[in-house]
Amino acid sequence: MTPPASRSVRLTGWGRYAPSQVLTNADLERMVDTSDDWIVSRTGIRERRVAAAHESTASMGAVAGLRAIHTAGLRPDDIDVIILGTLTPDYWMPSTAALVKEAIGNTRASAFDVMAACSGFVYGYATATAYIQAGLAKHVLVIGSELLTRFLDFTDRGTCILFGDGAGAVVLSASEEPTSPVGIELTTEPQGAYMIWLPAGGSVAPPSTETIAKGQHKIRMEGRETYRFATRTLASTALAAVGKAGWTQDDVDLIVPHQANVRIIEAVAKGLDLPMERIYVNLDRYGNTSAASVPIALAEAVNEGRVKVGDRIVFVAFGAGFTSGAVALEWTADPARGRDADDAIRPESVHVRPPVDWDSVDPIPAALAEVLARPLPVDLDLSDVVPDEPAPAQPEPAAQPVSR
Numbered sequence: 001m002t003p004p005a006s007r008s009v010r011l012t013g014w015g016r017y018a019p020s021q022v023l024t025n026a027d028l029e030r031m032v033d034t035s036d037d038w039i040v041s042r043t044g045i046r047e048r049r050v051a052a053a054h055e056s057t058a059s060m061g062a063v064a065g066l067r068a069i070h071t072a073g074l075r076p077d078d079i080d081v082i083i084l085g086t087l088t089p090d091y092w093m094p095s096t097a098a099l100v101k102e103a104i105g106n107t108r109a110s111a112f113d114v115m116a117a118c119s120g121f122v123y124g125y126a127t128a129t130a131y132i133q134a135g136l137a138k139h140v141l142v143i144g145s146e147l148l149t150r151f152l153d154f155t156d157r158g159t160c161i162l163f164g165d166g167a168g169a170v171v172l173s174a175s176e177e178p179t180s181p182v183g184i185e186l187t188t189e190p191q192g193a194y195m196i197w198l199p200a201g202g203s204v205a206p207p208s209t210e211t212i213a214k215g216q217h218k219i220r221m222e223g224r225e226t227y228r229f230a231t232r233t234l235a236s237t238a239l240a241a242v243g244k245a246g247w248t249q250d251d252v253d254l255i256v257p258h259q260a261n262v263r264i265i266e267a268v269a270k271g272l273d274l275p276m277e278r279i280y281v282n283l284d285r286y287g288n289t290s291a292a293s294v295p296i297a298l299a300e301a302v303n304e305g306r307v308k309v310g311d312r313i314v315f316v317a318f319g320a321g322f323t324s325g326a327v328a329l330e331w332t333a334d335p336a337r338g339r340d341a342d343d344a345i346r347p348e349s350v351h352v353r354p355p356v357d358w359d360s361v362d363p364i365p366a367a368l369a370e371v372l373a374r375p376l377p378v379d380l381d382l383s384d385v386v387p388d389e390p391a392p393a394q395p396e397p398a399a400q401p402v403s404r
């Protein structure tokens with residue numbers, strides 16, 4: 001998929017949002033039979049974020065989206081299309097993108113969700129590129145937003161340690177300036193369907209007391225098969241996108257991979273014969289945020305000064321389906337533009353309108369609420385305490401007669 005030279009597409013805005021509540025590996029040790037050592041050595045993850053009860057996939061996506069629009073120097077109403085990748089929508093319908101549209105104050109855009117699991121943002125990016133190339137849109141907002149902690153089985157140590165919440169977004173804009181070719185590769189494996197899945201709630205197993213009793217509304221995963229797929233596919237998908245851009249892997253300045261597991265990322269580096277310095281990693285702080293992972297990592301990489309104008313960047317993701325996708329592009333925006341977006345767009349000023357006559361439920365899973373409410377163990381520094389005789393206890397004051 002190589003765009004015609006006449007209609008170039010530029011990435012003009014980027015932004016991300018991470019909820020403030022942190023769930024550490026030590027917290028997970030109190031929920032399942034696991035250890036910080038095991039999680040860090042097998043995955044590289046140290047902590048992840050958990051959305052608060054008042055937050056949702058739409059609210060986090062709206063904050064990230066507004067930050068990307070701010071970075072692009074646009075107003076919300078300049079956006080023609082909103083595409084949101086998620087596997088944890090606010091509702092089955094309407095789309096989460098429609099809720100984001102209202103929340104950001106856009107009156108013009110068409111809005112829809114893309115379901116490609118962890119590859120959702122990359123698939124959305126490809127769709128946005130095609131819209132602009134076809135002349136259907138000038139500015140497209142692409143969001144990846146996920147609230148995975150409400151879909152995790154906190155008794156399954158194989159999955160609950162991996163995932164976290166957050167959102168990231170970019171704005172793609174049509175440009176009169178020539179841009180070097182964008183390379184895009186998207187794949188879906190023929191037999192990957194039940195490797196990562198959420199069995200109930202759809203038309204095959206509509207929600208019922210039985211599906212709830214069986215825990216079928218929580219994410220299930222074949223970890224080893226998924227690992228094998230990821231290590232096989234990520235490098236080849238990235239290479240295909242690099243080839244379509246007309247480059248070789250030596251031309252790539254930075255890879256921004258899906259942040260699932262540092263061992264998978266190291267395998268990609270090996271597969272591409274690139275040093276880890278050319279690969280951006282932030283999964284130690286966020287875990288796997290599915291469709292949000294690439295845009296969060298991209299925004300952080302740019303804001304941390306890892307990207308400069310003219311750099312050749314590759315995003316690459318994989319996920320349930322099995323899907324995978326990669327985009328190779330040359331960076332054209334001033335990297336400094338995104339640095340004040342977090343201060344300019346505060347989460348407390350962004351609201352998603354709740355439904356009318358809705359009896360809200362507490363959305364936080366009980367096991368999670370319990371561990372987050374429990375005070376953390378306090379390590380007291382006793383090094384400067386001089387052992388001494390205990391002070392004599394004060395005598396109890398004599399009981400006073402109670403006057404009636």
Ligand SMILES: CC(C)(COP(=O)(O)OP(=O)(O)OC[C@H]1O[C@@H](n2cnc3c(N)ncnc32)[C@H](O)[C@@H]1OP(=O)(O)O)[C@@H](O)C(=O)NCCC(=O)NCCS
Nearest residue numbers: 034035038042118157158161223224226227260261318319
């Ligand atoms: C999940 C994953 C970290 C497990 O690591 P692994 O090295 O494959 O571990 P295994 O599944 O082989 O399990 C090894 C042992 O550790 C145990 N184990 C699994 N999870 C554990 C945990 N959180 N803590 C401690 N032990 C755990 C297993 O029960 C198993 O024990 P056993 O040998 O007694 O049976 C790894 O398979 C993985 O990252 N897969 C890809 C997942 C992914 O990226 N998903 C998202 C896709 S978008």
